[in-house]
Amino acid sequence: MPHLQNAKGGDFYLYPGFILYRVEREAFSVIEYHDVTGTATLLPFHEEDGVPPDSKVIGLTWTRANKDGSRDKRNADNHKIPITQYGLVTLKSQNGFWEEFHFSDPPKTLNFLNAFNAFTASFTSTRMLISWSAEKT
Incomplete structure (x- = not known):
């Protein structure tokens, strides 16, 4: 499952x-699937626990940085960490369902969301077809 x-x-x-x-x-x-809508966005993430092999590094930053992005010299153990690009999937409904998931591979995130939305749309199409058939008879 x-x-x-x-x-x-x-x-x-x-x-x-x-x-x-x-x-x-x-x-x-x-x-129910037809109540749920999904969206995807790209999300920069400061990765301190190691970069997953399927993610893309888009920059570097400091563990503790100043507002302008420079190194905070007050901390001796301040080192550079990668900024990775993750995919953020948001699933929402009108009934209060709202969940967000982070995925390390943005292209696969988009593939998942496209498949999820197509699957969700198939319920709406079937429901419309059934109601149209019922009205016709």
């Missing part, structure tokens, strides 16, 4: 007809 692990909260299980948000064994929520 495809699922998205959530660092702060429950995990999301992507079933064919719905999303299951599960916090604990008996604490869960069912969310």
